[in-house]
Amino acid sequence: MAPAVQAEDLAIPVGSQADRSAISLPSNGLSQASVRQRWGNPLDVQGPVGQPPISQWHYSDFVVYFERDLVMHAVVKRQKN
Numbered sequence: 001m002a003p004a005v006q007a008e009d010l011a012i013p014v015g016s017q018a019d020r021s022a023i024s025l026p027s028n029g030l031s032q033a034s035v036r037q038r039w040g041n042p043l044d045v046q047g048p049v050g051q052p053p054i055s056q057w058h059y060s061d062f063v064v065y066f067e068r069d070l071v072m073h074a075v076v077k078r079q080k081n
Contacts, residue, residue: 023061025074032057032069 026035036042039059047055048066057064065073 023076025062025076026064026071028071028073030071032066035064035071 026039035057042057042059042064044058045055046058047053048068049055052067054072055066057066060077062074062076064071065075
């Protein structure tokens, strides 16, 4: 029997999203070593979880999502008002 998986939908209104062009983000396909070399050590690491293994590296302004060792997405954090 497969383990239960939980997911959460996160909706951010377009007006609240940060400007991706204002910050340098890792590109899809970069390795964890390349991200660490360019942006340094993350403030927090979550995971890996699931199959394929997905992990999150949290930096001050953005979060990088990895599938195994490769960037699959980078998201700018919402600015707190």
